[in-house]
Amino acid sequence: MLWVDKYRPVQLDKLTYNDGLTQQLKRISAKENVQNMCHLLFYGPPGAGKKTRIMALLREIYGPGVEKLKVEIKNFKFKSSSVDITFITSNYHVEINPSDVGPYRDRDVAQEVIKEIAQSHAPSNSAAVQFKIVLLNEVDKMSRDGQAALRRTMEKYTSACRFVLVCNNASKVIEPLRSRCICLRVPAPRDKEVEEILCNVYRKEVKKELPVEAATKISNMSNRNLRKALLMLESTYVKFGVVDESSQPQLADWEVYVGMIAHNILEDQSPKKLLEIRGQFYELLASCIPPELILQKLALELLRKLDDSVKVDILQNAAFFEHRLQLGSKPIFHLEAFAAKAMVIYKKWSIEFMEMCDEMDD
Amino acid sequence: MVPWVEQHRPSSIAQVAHQRHVVATLSSAVESGNLPHLLFYGPPGTGKTSTILALAKDLYGPELYKSRVLELNASDERGIDVVRNKIKHFASLAVSSSKSSSYPCPPFKLVILDEADCMTTDAQSALRRTMETCTRVTRFCIICNYVSRIISPIASRCAKFRFQPVSTEVMLERLNMIADKEGFQLPSDVTDALVNISGGDLRRAITMMQNTYILHGNSMKGQDIIENAATIPDSVILDLVNSCKYNSFEKIQSKVNDIIADGYPANQIHDWVMSKEAFGISAKSKSIICKALGTTDMRLTDGSDVTLSLLHLVSVIMQALQTS
Ligand SMILES: Nc1ncnc2c1ncn2[C@@H]1O[C@H](COP(=O)(O)OP(=O)(O)OP(=O)(O)O)[C@@H](O)[C@H]1O
Numbered sequence: 273m274l275w276v277d278k279y280r281p282v283q284l285d286k287l288t289y290n291d292g293l294t295q296q297l298k299r300i301s302a303k304e305n306v307q308n309m310c311h312l313l314f315y316g317p318p319g320a321g322k323k324t325r326i327m328a329l330l331r332e333i334y335g336p337g338v339e340k341l342k343v344e345i346k347n348f349k350f351k352s353s354s355v356d357i358t359f360i361t362s363n364y365h366v367e368i369n370p371s372d373v374g375p376y377r378d379r380d381v382a383q384e385v386i387k388e389i390a391q392s393h394a395p396s397n398s399a400a401v402q403f404k405i406v407l408l409n410e411v412d413k414m415s416r417d418g419q420a421a422l423r424r425t426m427e428k429y430t431s432a433c434r435f436v437l438v439c440n441n442a443s444k445v446i447e448p449l450r451s452r453c454i455c456l457r458v459p460a461p462r463d464k465e466v467e468e469i470l471c472n473v474y475r476k477e478v479k480k481e482l483p484v485e486a487a488t489k490i491s492n493m494s495n496r497n498l499r500k501a502l503l504m505l506e507s508t509y510v511k512f513g514v515v516d517e518s519s520q521p522q523l524a525d526w527e528v529y530v531g532m533i534a535h536n537i538l539e540d541q542s543p544k545k546l547l548e549i550r551g552q553f554y555e556l557l558a559s560c561i562p563p564e565l566i567l568q569k570l571a572l573e574l575l576r577k578l579d580d581s582v583k584v585d586i587l588q589n590a591a592f593f594e595h596r597l598q599l600g601s602k603p604i605f606h607l608e609a610f611a612a613k614a615m616v617i618y619k620k621w622s623i624e625f626m627e628m629c630d631e632m633d634d
Numbered sequence: 635m636v637p638w639v640e641q642h643r644p645s646s647i648a649q650v651a652h653q654r655h656v657v658a659t660l661s662s663a664v665e666s667g668n669l670p671h672l673l674f675y676g677p678p679g680t681g682k683t684s685t686i687l688a689l690a691k692d693l694y695g696p697e698l699y700k701s702r703v704l705e706l707n708a709s710d711e712r713g714i715d716v717v718r719n720k721i722k723h724f725a726s727l728a729v730s731s732s733k734s735s736s737y738p739c740p741p742f743k744l745v746i747l748d749e750a751d752c753m754t755t756d757a758q759s760a761l762r763r764t765m766e767t768c769t770r771v772t773r774f775c776i777i778c779n780y781v782s783r784i785i786s787p788i789a790s791r792c793a794k795f796r797f798q799p800v801s802t803e804v805m806l807e808r809l810n811m812i813a814d815k816e817g818f819q820l821p822s823d824v825t826d827a828l829v830n831i832s833g834g835d836l837r838r839a840i841t842m843m844q845n846t847y848i849l850h851g852n853s854m855k856g857q858d859i860i861e862n863a864a865t866i867p868d869s870v871i872l873d874l875v876n877s878c879k880y881n882s883f884e885k886i887q888s889k890v891n892d893i894i895a896d897g898y899p900a901n902q903i904h905d906w907v908m909s910k911e912a913f914g915i916s917a918k919s920k921s922i923i924c925k926a927l928g929t930t931d932m933r934l935t936d937g938s939d940v941t942l943s944l945l946h947l948v949s950v951i952m953q954a955l956q957t958s
């Protein structure tokens with residue numbers, strides 16, 4: 273089991289950081305209140321611990337029985353197509369990811385699958401809590417029609433079921449849905465909190481102290497993403513057998529690879545190089561790295577390496593091509609266009625820079 | 635047990651708060667047994683669904699409700715086939731003569747198409763024909779948030795009712811009534827905060843009130859509401875705008891990273907910058923900033939990456955402030 277999973281707190285009491293939020297969840301799930309629970313919308317960046325908190329909340333409500341999970345893939349035939357949907361269920365809740373099936377079919381999923389779940393019976397065995405929970409992931413990735421299809425379902429069947437919606441970006445959840453929920457923000461842990469957690473996990477797993485410098489280094493590289501930080505800690509440990517001041521934390525392979533592309537852009541601005549970069553993009557896409565993530569990472573990498581005077585220009589183009597990429601259907605075009613544009617920007621800057629140096633020499 | 639929003643949903647037209655015009659017209663319709671086709675539109679949580687469900691109950695009573703009312707919403711398939719078959723079939727059937735004594739039971743059926751924003755134009759066109767042919771025995775009520783999503787041939791056949799954001803006084807009255815029934819006192823700073831944050835969305839106000847009551851019981855304060863309102867505090871945005879003044883890219887990048895890592899909804903930053911266009915800058919810089927705001931907003935709406943879009947926006951603001 274990965275360390276991220278192994279040391280995931282399962283009880284509300286064991287959660288660290290975001291204490292205010294934890295207190296709220298405790299009140300919501302307290303015996304005298306739980307019957308009145310409203311629909312919840314958790315939002316926050318990736319790796320901030322939304323899911324951990326939700327599972328701890330469910331445990332508080334239903335007891336440890338909720339951890340007995342069953343994973344099933346069911347096939348559904350809709351009018352236009354058939355899709356496979358992964359269900360993660362316990363006796364008390366159902367979890368699915370409706371956006372998985374894509375923008376037109378997520379509406380079918382909401383209309384036929386989710387409504388069906390909401391209508392079906394509440395958990396009967398434990399009389400304590402009379403409703404089940406329907407947990408929907410990545411609601412912000414659902415189409416507007418898909419989201420709209422949840423509206424009335426969330427109202428009609430409240431006595432038998434409460435919804436817990438999860439997303440990264442609350443602005444992408446339509447207003448009528450937000451109006452139906454308590455919106456709970458889950459901020460990522462601060463750098464210091466990440467460091468503490470890293471040290472704790474390391475102590476428990478390796479039975480040694482993690483040097484502060486090493487913890488700081490990993491925490492900085494992970495940009496407040498706790499999942500990423502823990503994965504990095506583990507892979508660094510696996511590689512070196514120990515993590516100390518001198519060990520260089522292990523980035524994910526694809527990130528290293530994007531770093532190489534950035535390096536290539538600055539090394540030589542020519543059609544030949546661009547062709548080589550195209551190959552690299554293809555390779556990343558082939559290993560299923562989302563194109564918008566590639567573009568974001570590449571832009572940030574370039575920003576790190578370039579002079580302040582060209583940063584706005586780089587960003588302007590990164591944002592422009594990323595938008596194009598979202599609208600278009602062939603990511604490679606937009607990735608390559610951005611790379612070419614970055615070459616131009618850099619070339620122009622370096623020529624001006626040289627001229628300036630020459631002038632100073634004269 | 636259900637949440638208060640459902641528990642206190644109006645069960646008859648008379649209980650619908652605020653939408654006086656709607657209520658008056660519909661009550662007289664109940665009395666006279668005469669009803670035009672209806673089109674309700676307005677923002678979330680203002681009582682559209684509640685009103686039509688209450689009207690249907692007032693008209694038919696619980697016994698006839700099932701046979702006289704067809705309710706379809708966005709959670710039901712409503713493509714062109716459904717309009718042509720299911721809706722048409724229901725709408726064209728003659729009404730049964732059975733009458734229950736205590737309800738008006740007018741001689742027509744009611745088809746409710748709730749959340750109609752996402753019905754396709756094709757389906758709406760088909761609906762238009764059904765509406766024409768079945769007027770004798772069926773009334774339609776179309777409900778949506780944006781009236782512009784409804785094709786004009788349908789809109790022009792309906793009596794249109796705009797549901798207004800619920801006004802401050804009515805909201806106070808309603809919230810106090812619920813608090814009363816639930817047996818607690820609502821402090822005035824709490825109601826103020828609820829009114830402020832909900833922006834006329836009564837459902838949101840009730841939900842937030844209940845949550846705050848659960849969290850803090852009788853000792854709730856206005857501050858508690860604000861904490862849970864899914865808004866970005868002014869101080870955070872001020873801090874961001876201030877960081878632009880140092881003309882340091884590194885500074886704004888770290889601020890933007892923190893805002894995103896803290897999970898604040900990005901589009902609220904736009905609203906804020908738009909509303910406080912102030913910070914004493916030249917018209918030219920303002921226009922540059924506004925243009926960038928527009929572009930960023932469009933990109934985010936199209937699903938663009940928040941980090942890149944926001945960083946770009948803030949870097950433009952930084953530049954504009956510098957030349958200002
Ligand atoms: N005018 C109102 N009078 C009384 N209660 C209201 C009113 N408006 C909203 N509410 C409360 O808010 C809840 C939701 O209202 P309703 O379902 O009618 O909203 P809606 O206008 O249909 O919103 P949406 O556009 O999101 O579907 C109701 O259950 C009720 O508790």
Ligand SMILES: [Mg+2]
Pocket residue numbers: 682683684748749
């Ligand atoms: Mg409604």
